[in-house]
Structures are given as structure tokens and as C-alpha cells.
Amino acid sequence: MSPFALLAAAPAALLQGGQGGGIFFPRPVTEAAAEHDRVFFLIFWIAAFFFALINVGAVVFAVRYRRRRKGEPVEKSPSHNTRLELVWTIIPTIIVCYLFWSGLKGYVDRRTAPPGAYTIYVTGQKWAWSFAYPEGFASNELHAPVGRPVKLVLTSNDVLHSVFIPAFRIKMDAVPGRYTETWFKADEAGRYNLFCAEYCGSQHSLMSAPVIIHRDRKTFDDWVKSQTDLSDLSPLELGQRLYTLKTCSSCHSTDGSKIVGPSFKDLYLSERELEDGSTVTADEDYLRRSILQSTAQVVKGFSPAMPDFSAGPLKVQPNELIGLITFIKAQSEAGRAELEAAGAGAEGGGEQQEQQ
Amino acid sequence: MTHAHDPSLNYLNCRKGLRSWLGTLDHKRIGVMYMWSIIASMILGGILAMLIRAELWAPNNGDPAQAVLSQDTYNQFFTLHGAIMIFLVIIPSIPAALGNFVLPMMLGAKDVAFPRINRLSYHLYLIGAALLVVSILTGGLDTGWTFYAPYSTTTETSVVVAVFGAFVLGFSSIFTGLNFIVTIHKMRPPGMGWFKMPLFLWALYATSIIQILATPVLGLALMLIAVERIMGVGIFNPELGGDPVLFQHLFWFYSHPAVYVMILPAMGVLSECFATFSRKHIFGYRFIAYSSIAIAIFSFIVWGHHMFVSGQSQLASVIFSALTFSVAIPSAIKVFNWVATMYKGSVSLDTPMLYALSVIWLFGIGGLTGLFLATLSTDIHLHDTYFVVAHFHFVMVGSALFSFLAGVHYWWPKMFGVMYREWPGRIACAVSFVGFNLTFIPQFLAGTHGMPRRYWDYHPMYEPYNKVSTIGAVILGLGLVWALVNLLRSFGSGRQAPANPWGAATLEWMTPSPAPPHNFDFAPAVGDPYDMDLVRYDESIDGYVPVRPHPDDPHIPLVEPAEQEDEQ
Incomplete structure (x- = not known):
């Protein structure tokens, strides 16, 4: 495609987004992801308002008061106004306090797994992921059934890695020498991407793993069985x-x-x-x-x-x-x-x- | 002084030869040498950026044969792009190049307080830059500019040479900061109280505080990496009993404040531009001055927002998130005040002002997207994605670099005594602005869709964003080259610059262009730095002259002996 054709096609491509999601995000498949998107758009509209305010102000003033002639006289106007300046100090202060508060819940929620969650131990190593399941086997794929809280306990065998599942809006670093954790509860069956988000060397960009959410408990159990039961295989x-x-x-x-x-x-x-x-x-x-x-x-x-x-x-x-x-x-x-x-x-x- | 009466003698032609430059103690020459060194580094960093964008033009499907660069080359290129652009370009750009040139003149002084330390600081810059080049030649560097352990303590590339280079560059930065603080404290002329200083000096003062307090911590952290690599002492690598998260704390304790080393002086340049090109007193002087100091103080207590998903405790993350929002407020105040300065002014759209207006847009996006990253919930998803890449490019390039360009165009006549051509300058600014937005706005969307940063290859769903981004980068590159060519052409064909081409009231304009070797032939009297009524337009020289010239020197306005200002 020529660069010009690409440019013409770009707005449509950008607006469409990837993987059937919106302009900004892949479709949320967990409650936490939906909550995340809600907070995102709250900030987005506040930011958009202030962005429009300052830029419209700047453009209007630049046009309205543009210099028509060098050396033209300038009308006197005040060089400060304490009350106005206090207003535009205090209003942003109130807004950012509110933003802090609105982001707090989603963060604590996604860092705190509910009791009784199905626990999978995740180990990163240059440049692959290994998922150890409680049934006593390990796989390079992350499987879970719909509707079941899954806790991921992460560590690394070498350098820093990071588990990032965009569809669930979760991310947590895998740190050598310690455990970190995150969790999710997927509401929709499907196949999602897990990326490594912390730079780890040559194959960093290829260090991904499939996340497979089974449509019910039975298909998941069947998968577990197929994994644990390798003894009969030729x-x-x-x-x-x-x-x-x-x-x-x-x-x-x-x-x-x-x-x-x-x-x-x-x-x-x-x-x-x-x-x-x-x-x-x-x-x-x-x-x-x-x-x-x-x-x-x-x-x-x-x-x-x-x-x-x-x-x-x-x-x-x-x-x-x-x-x-x-x-x-x-x-x-x-x-x-x-x-x-x-x-x-x-x-x-x-x-x-x-x-x- | 004999030369004082020879009007043809200036700081550029008073002595000739390479040695007269490299060995100079003149702050103006040091500032100019910094500027050319920074532009040279920027060209190198820019070429690397273009190669990175070329690699990201299309996905490779995991196959090195389809790639423009191999994985390892790509990793080295983005590391060097970051290290060069941060340590050799953005951090020294405004303070060391423009600050060195302008600061003593704004004070009506002959030089900085410690000219020899100033020269040493430039020589350290050259040594640091040379060490970075040596590290490229002796195995490269593939750690990312962040040097995260334990990758940096275990990789086989030449990390030790590179961290030593960054260490030396740190001292260059510390010495400049030290010099500026002492100069501002001790060398203000009679009548210039703290609140009669140009806002650029407030910004440089705040910057210098950060440089001397935070940079030693970076030096320490980088030396600990060298100690771990050379002697095997377990500091960061858990295999040796260390803690990798400790490195992140030490690193960001410097590197977050360093972001304000980049943006604070940029804000200072903007304050000068908005006042001068609106022919108006800056609006809300004290709020702008205090907000510089507020940003410098807050910058030290927010570093943990880089580590919300690093494994630091939840409580620490919550506290750092709350503190981080505090930085938003003084930043917002400055933007509101700049816009208000234009109200009822006589707004000219000369090139420096065009860059300054671009920054309202670019810093608007850069600053406001910071809100998403300060907010805990959204940062989990956005951390380490292209959203962050786009955000910090809007701040470091869109805001800091565009302000640097505003400053270079603004002070160019004073530096070289020639005027560049206005229309090509404006067009180059517009081209860069369009190219910049085209490059980085799609990266926000790639980021929200989950494309991680530092990726040599990517999922095909991210291809449209990367295509547009690469096209934008080419346009941005053309705009920047155009701006440089236009500036260089002024040496051949530019008209002679008047002493005060823009009509500013700060002291550096009260002396001929280019400045005489000792800045002023006659000590200028100090007025309000934003009292635009001190100068008037003179058509015959297409520049501004004092309304009431001083009888001894026509460049200097006659001002009432300033009342001694109360210093609270």
C-alpha cells in the first residue's frame, strides 16, 4: 500500500481498533476490566474538557489579539488576579483528589485475590512462560474456566518479566527471588493474549503465551485430565x-x-x-x-x-x-x-x- | 577597557581558533558549544529513532529474516536512542546550552560565579559522551536506558563503560546546577530582588536544586551496578542475595526528578516567550515562580509511581499515587497563566511563539495523559505499554524539545547576531508539529490496546498504529532538519540582528547582538523584566529600542533607581 493510501485508510483503521474492541480497548472480559475502562473514560472526559479549554483559549487569544502592525499600542490589562489564580489552583486540586480516589478501588481489587481462588504458579524465564497447576503438572499455556477466580503467583528464574493480559487489564512483574500475585475472573470463553511487558532481552517481544478460557468447568476439567494423564501415551x-x-x-x-x-x-x-x-x-x-x-x-x-x-x-x-x-x-x-x-x-x- | 569602545568586537570574533573555544571560560562560548554538541547528539539519536521506526513499520511474525534489524541490534538501538536523547540531549539542552548563554546576561553579570567549573562541566559532558560512544564500540548496550537489574548486571554488553559515562555526565549536570545556584544567589545586580528575576531564572534555579540533590543518587545506583558486575557483590541480583526492586527505587529517585530537569527550564523559556511575543507583562508572576519551586519539591516524592506493578507494597503504591497528583497542580497553573498572558496582548506568531503555542497543545496532551498513569487502576493496564512511550515523548520531545527550539530561535539573534528567515522557520515548526502528533497519537491507541513497549516484533493487530507512527516520524524528521537548515542559512544570508529584535525587557537584550565579550559595556539598570513599556518599536532597524535611552549607552533604558524589594 502506498503511504498516501495508508494515510487515507488510517482513521478508519484506528477507530476500528483491534480484536473487535472499541477505539481504545479490546473488549473487557472481566468485571475488573470493565471497572478499569469506567475509570479510564472518567479521566478521559475530564482531561478532554481541560485540553479543549486551554487550546481553545490559546487559539482564540492568538487570533483575536494577533499583532496587526509592529509597534501597535497595547491596551493595559492586569498582570495578575489572585482570586482567578486561586480558582484555577483549587479546582484542579479537587479534581485530582477525586481521580486518586476513583483509581484506588480498582487497584486494590485487582491486587487482592478472593479467598479460595484457583492458584496457578507462573514462572518466567528467558523467553517463555511456565504455568504450574495445582493438579501437579505444568504447561506453557494458561487455561482457566469461565467464572472461576484464578490467582496467579509469579516469579522469575532470571531477570524481570511481567505478565500482561490486555483483555483482563491486569499486569504484574515477575521478580526473581520473590513471589508477586495478581488474579482474574473471566466472564467469557475465548483465546486471549498474554504478553511479557518488562524488557528481558533478545526475545522479549516473542515471550507471549495463549490464555484459554474454557466455556465451562467440564471442558476445563477435561483439559486438566488430558494434561495429567500422559502415562498411557505412546x-x-x-x-x-x-x-x-x-x-x-x-x-x-x-x-x-x-x-x-x-x-x-x-x-x-x-x-x-x-x-x-x-x-x-x-x-x-x-x-x-x-x-x-x-x-x-x-x-x-x-x-x-x-x-x-x-x-x-x-x-x-x-x-x-x-x-x-x-x-x-x-x-x-x-x-x-x-x-x-x-x-x-x-x-x-x-x-x-x-x-x- | 579598551575593547569596550570597539563596536565591531564581540564574543565570537574577539579570539579565533579551536583552542580559544575549547579552553574558553566565557559562559556564552560554553553555552554555544553545548548547543552544537547537543544538536549533534540529537542527530545521532534521531537517526536511531528512524531506524527503530523502520523496524516497527511491519510485524515480523517472529522471523528475523523479515526484520529490518535483528532483535539484538534493535534492543541496542532503542537503548542508545533513550540514553543519548536523555543524557546527552534533553537534560543538558535548555539548562546547559541556553541557560549558560542567557543566565549571566539576564543578571547583567559578566559570567557565572565559577567559570572554571563551568568549563569543567562542559569537558565532563564531552568525556561522558565519548564513554557512551566507547560502550557502543565495545559491545554495545542493550539494557534500556533504565539499566534495570538484574538484566543489567548479567547481560554481556558493555554496561560498565556506559554506566561510567552516565556517571560522568551526572557530574557535568551537578556542576552546572551548582554554578547556577551560586550565581543566582550572589550575582543578582542591585535592585533585582528575587521577585524581579525573569521567570527563566526561577525555572533554572528550581532545575539546579533537583540536579544537585537527585543526580548523586543516580551516580550511586549506577556505581552499585558496576560493583555488582565487577566484584560480584550481591546488591540487586537475588542470586547473589540482592534485591532487583531496590535498584528501581534508587534509579527512579533520580530519574523521576530528572523529568523535571527536562521540563522546568522548558517552562521557563515558555514564560519568556509568552510575555515577549504578546508584548504583555507575564500573567501571575508569583504563581509561576512558586509553581517552579513546588514542582521541584514534589518531584522528589513521586518516584514510586513508576513501580505500581513492580512488587512494591500496595500501601506504598497508594501513597505514591496520591503524591503524584500533586505535580499536576503547579503544571496546570503555569499553562493557565501563559494563556492568560495573551489576553488583550499584541500577539505575534514569530517562530519562537509558534513553538511555544505548539507546546500548549503538546504539553496539554503530555500532561493530561499523565493523569491516567498516576491513577492506580488505569496504570496497571497502561504501564510499560506504548501509552507510556507516547506520554513521555509528548512531555520530553513535544514539550521540552519544542521549548528548546523555541529558545534557540528566540536567542539565536543574540547568539550569532543574525536573523533567520521567519517564514521557513514557521513552516518547519508546523511540519514538526504535524509530524509529531502523527507519530505519537497512534501510539496511545496501540498502548491502550495492549502493545508493550520495547518490542522488536508485535501482534499484527497493532500494525495500523505503527504504520501511521512511522509515517509521522518521517515528517517530524523533515520538519526538524528544515528548522536546522533554516537556522544555518542565516549565517550566510541572514540580516544583521538588532540588539532587541523581539521587544523583550529582560537584560540580555540591553546589549548589542552578538554580545560583547564581557556582555555589557555599561552595567544595565534593573527594571521590571516584563515591563514592555521600557522599549518601543523602531522601524528603521526593525527592532526595539529603549523609550528613554541611557545617556551613556543607547541599548540600555533609563529606569528609576529601583526601590529595594522586600524579600519575604
Whole structure:
């Protein structure tokens, strides 16, 4: 689009806003968010009034009293008026006292979780989030049912991070060495964004996580069950689960397209050209090293951007490693043949990826 | 003095050569050197800003191959953009460049109280700037200008050199502040009581108090980072037993008052412009003077509003929110008084006044959007989003930088003895104004929709805001370059400036342009700085002359021996 066409289209785009919300905000999906928006617009209209007052005043005076001729005589007018100045000192004072008061409740409310809230421990680490659920498993996605208060207890394994969910209007820093907390109660099922809002280095802008609000308690419980019950899964099914759970899918496709990292399609046993010009065969040992130590052998044309999966909240357990390698093998002809020969059953892999 | 009677001799041509500049003790030369250094730094910071906007033109979908800059380069660029613009441009812009040039002249004095410390302060500025450049060359800096720990104590870039640079720049700032305070206390001429001072001096005085009280705390905090990095002493990093939130307290204890180091002198320039270009006594002198001091005092007790979601206690946040609102009141008073000054005046729209009027709009937006960030409930959502980026650009660039430009245009004739061309100056101001609004208003909306700051890549829903913002940045850049070119062209083709081109009544205009080496050939008598009846328009020189010239010096008005003012 040419810059001019863009400029013409801009007002409409700006007014429309993103994600079906208003000019200013995504649609509020918690009571706290609605309260936040109410306070915002209260301030907005007061500010708009004063903004109009001073600017209309300035423009009217600049036009009405514009200099018509250099050296023109200037009518005498008072250079101060204590009563008027006290008025425009006292009125703003009263207004800001009121604004302070109006913002107090929403702040304390969003910092104080109701008793009995469902508690999820959130850990930030360069550059991924891990959510530990009370049922004893961890995921890289934040799930909760509609209508249930959820308390987030945050910490960080390295530098400062910050959990920010715009749709809920909540934000709290994750500070290494201590716990901080915030909470929400979502009133609408859906998928929302969670961003890292505190600068944390290279991949800061990619450190996001999906927030999935289930439409009722049952679908949420089903999801919990599917997460806790990994014991019955075959290595391939486990790998497939981990492919989304460990957020591999956000950088590695299975259809050959390039996202951030190389695609898994036809990866197994292919020849890889590395940054230093050498080549290596993508066998099981290569895959193991690339998962645990992603920066060791970076393929030419890619940057060493993968988080650390050998420790921390993303740590890949030995059985998970086997699952992931099996899953990657199943994305190539050679691997599928190998798996079939071994009787592992490759039919579950291939193209049919479960999206969320 | 022999040269006193040679009218062709001024501070620019009295001595020649680079050494006569770098080694000078003359406050005017030091002020002018600061100005060129600041403009050079601004060009560098501006180029970085354009590269940042180029990167944000379109989302990258997480793919470095689609990006203009790599993540690490981008992070270094926004860090350097912030560090350069704050430490090398905005903080010294008005106090060190314009303040140094004007302050002694406004007092009718020959120089500041400590000319050697003044020179040292400029040399420290150069050393600090050089250290920042060294840090770029030796690994860069990727901490953000805020140096938040423990990122800053663990990252591999050259943090130690950079914090040392900021430390040295801090001393430059402290020395300037110290000099100004002593000069204002001890060197006011007979008859100039505190309430006969031009308001620019009140603003510089308030600024100087902040500089000498707050800057040492920044120096301390930055040195503690160096200590933790070099010696492994656990101060901020919890792995070593430190506390990262402590750093934020120390950092903002300086850096919030530093915001007022940027805006207070800007307000001083505006007070001069509104009075002069309305040919009116400034409205509500005492309220404006007191509000400068009030802002300086309040600025020290509001730092915690940067930390509402940092993990500091709820009670602390509530108290800091309440205190923060106190700053809104003196700021509002000043704006009302400026507008009231134009009432029944003879308002000219010369370039400096056009910048000053722009600031009414820009500071209106910058100041009023501060209310959303001071309010606890709304700050939770808006903190660390583009709303904050837009807010502080409206204050630091829209208000402080535009006021600096107002001041540069206002005092340019006194500095260089030439007039720039008025119409290109006005158009450049208008272009910058449009470009600025186009750049930063969409960022408010990106912020309310949740786009976090310091993002190399963003969700595609934020694309329209970023597109408009980048287009605006190009227009803003063109406007600023245009203004600079117009100023530089005056050296070749500008007409000779009269002593008092605008009709101001403050003392710096009571001497020829450019000023003689010792400012005044004859000690000026002190009148009311806003008594515009002291001067009248003289068509033959297109400038203003005293209504009743002093018999010994035609530039100086004859005023009644001023009654000694009561100093409460």
C-alpha cells in the first residue's frame, strides 16, 4: 500500500481498533476490566474538557489579539488576579483528589485475590512462560474456566518479566527471588493474549503465551485430565502433545514452511548445512543435541533464538525427549519407515496436527 | 577597557581558533558549544529513532529474516536512542546550552560565579559522551536506558563503560546546577530582588536544586551496578542475595526528578516567550515562580509511581499515587497563566511563539495523559505499554524539545547576531508539529490496546498504529532538519540582528547582538523584566529600542533607581 493510501485508510483503521474492541480497548472480559475502562473514560472526559479549554483559549487569544502592525499600542490589562489564580489552583486540586480516589478501588481489587481462588504458579524465564497447576503438572499455556477466580503467583528464574493480559487489564512483574500475585475472573470463553511487558532481552517481544478460557468447568476439567494423564501415551503421541505444549509449534512447522526455526518436515536424516559451513546429518543424536543445546549447531540462515530446554521451567524430561524425537522422525519419509519397521505405529503423525 | 569602545568586537570574533573555544571560560562560548554538541547528539539519536521506526513499520511474525534489524541490534538501538536523547540531549539542552548563554546576561553579570567549573562541566559532558560512544564500540548496550537489574548486571554488553559515562555526565549536570545556584544567589545586580528575576531564572534555579540533590543518587545506583558486575557483590541480583526492586527505587529517585530537569527550564523559556511575543507583562508572576519551586519539591516524592506493578507494597503504591497528583497542580497553573498572558496582548506568531503555542497543545496532551498513569487502576493496564512511550515523548520531545527550539530561535539573534528567515522557520515548526502528533497519537491507541513497549516484533493487530507512527516520524524528521537548515542559512544570508529584535525587557537584550565579550559595556539598570513599556518599536532597524535611552549607552533604558524589594 502506498503511504498516501495508508494515510487515507488510517482513521478508519484506528477507530476500528483491534480484536473487535472499541477505539481504545479490546473488549473487557472481566468485571475488573470493565471497572478499569469506567475509570479510564472518567479521566478521559475530564482531561478532554481541560485540553479543549486551554487550546481553545490559546487559539482564540492568538487570533483575536494577533499583532496587526509592529509597534501597535497595547491596551493595559492586569498582570495578575489572585482570586482567578486561586480558582484555577483549587479546582484542579479537587479534581485530582477525586481521580486518586476513583483509581484506588480498582487497584486494590485487582491486587487482592478472593479467598479460595484457583492458584496457578507462573514462572518466567528467558523467553517463555511456565504455568504450574495445582493438579501437579505444568504447561506453557494458561487455561482457566469461565467464572472461576484464578490467582496467579509469579516469579522469575532470571531477570524481570511481567505478565500482561490486555483483555483482563491486569499486569504484574515477575521478580526473581520473590513471589508477586495478581488474579482474574473471566466472564467469557475465548483465546486471549498474554504478553511479557518488562524488557528481558533478545526475545522479549516473542515471550507471549495463549490464555484459554474454557466455556465451562467440564471442558476445563477435561483439559486438566488430558494434561495429567500422559502415562498411557505412546512416545509419538507424547511428542505430538509436547509439540504444542512446549511451544515448538510457534517456531517449527510440520508442513515445510519456515517460521523462525527450520521446519520438521523431512528433517530426519537430511543433510544440514551449519553456520560455519560444515554439514551434519540430522540423525537422532543431532536432534537430541539440537533440542537440549539449541545453540550448538545452528543451521545456516537461522539465528540461535531457541530457549533453553535443558533446565528451568521448559526442561525436557528423558521420556519427553524420546517423544519429541519420535515425533520429528514421523515428519519424514525415512523416519516413518523406520518407525513402522520398529512397529511403533507412525499413523498418528504426519499432517494431522492438533491445533490447540 | 579598551575593547569596550570597539563596536565591531564581540564574543565570537574577539579570539579565533579551536583552542580559544575549547579552553574558553566565557559562559556564552560554553553555552554555544553545548548547543552544537547537543544538536549533534540529537542527530545521532534521531537517526536511531528512524531506524527503530523502520523496524516497527511491519510485524515480523517472529522471523528475523523479515526484520529490518535483528532483535539484538534493535534492543541496542532503542537503548542508545533513550540514553543519548536523555543524557546527552534533553537534560543538558535548555539548562546547559541556553541557560549558560542567557543566565549571566539576564543578571547583567559578566559570567557565572565559577567559570572554571563551568568549563569543567562542559569537558565532563564531552568525556561522558565519548564513554557512551566507547560502550557502543565495545559491545554495545542493550539494557534500556533504565539499566534495570538484574538484566543489567548479567547481560554481556558493555554496561560498565556506559554506566561510567552516565556517571560522568551526572557530574557535568551537578556542576552546572551548582554554578547556577551560586550565581543566582550572589550575582543578582542591585535592585533585582528575587521577585524581579525573569521567570527563566526561577525555572533554572528550581532545575539546579533537583540536579544537585537527585543526580548523586543516580551516580550511586549506577556505581552499585558496576560493583555488582565487577566484584560480584550481591546488591540487586537475588542470586547473589540482592534485591532487583531496590535498584528501581534508587534509579527512579533520580530519574523521576530528572523529568523535571527536562521540563522546568522548558517552562521557563515558555514564560519568556509568552510575555515577549504578546508584548504583555507575564500573567501571575508569583504563581509561576512558586509553581517552579513546588514542582521541584514534589518531584522528589513521586518516584514510586513508576513501580505500581513492580512488587512494591500496595500501601506504598497508594501513597505514591496520591503524591503524584500533586505535580499536576503547579503544571496546570503555569499553562493557565501563559494563556492568560495573551489576553488583550499584541500577539505575534514569530517562530519562537509558534513553538511555544505548539507546546500548549503538546504539553496539554503530555500532561493530561499523565493523569491516567498516576491513577492506580488505569496504570496497571497502561504501564510499560506504548501509552507510556507516547506520554513521555509528548512531555520530553513535544514539550521540552519544542521549548528548546523555541529558545534557540528566540536567542539565536543574540547568539550569532543574525536573523533567520521567519517564514521557513514557521513552516518547519508546523511540519514538526504535524509530524509529531502523527507519530505519537497512534501510539496511545496501540498502548491502550495492549502493545508493550520495547518490542522488536508485535501482534499484527497493532500494525495500523505503527504504520501511521512511522509515517509521522518521517515528517517530524523533515520538519526538524528544515528548522536546522533554516537556522544555518542565516549565517550566510541572514540580516544583521538588532540588539532587541523581539521587544523583550529582560537584560540580555540591553546589549548589542552578538554580545560583547564581557556582555555589557555599561552595567544595565534593573527594571521590571516584563515591563514592555521600557522599549518601543523602531522601524528603521526593525527592532526595539529603549523609550528613554541611557545617556551613556543607547541599548540600555533609563529606569528609576529601583526601590529595594522586600524579600519575604
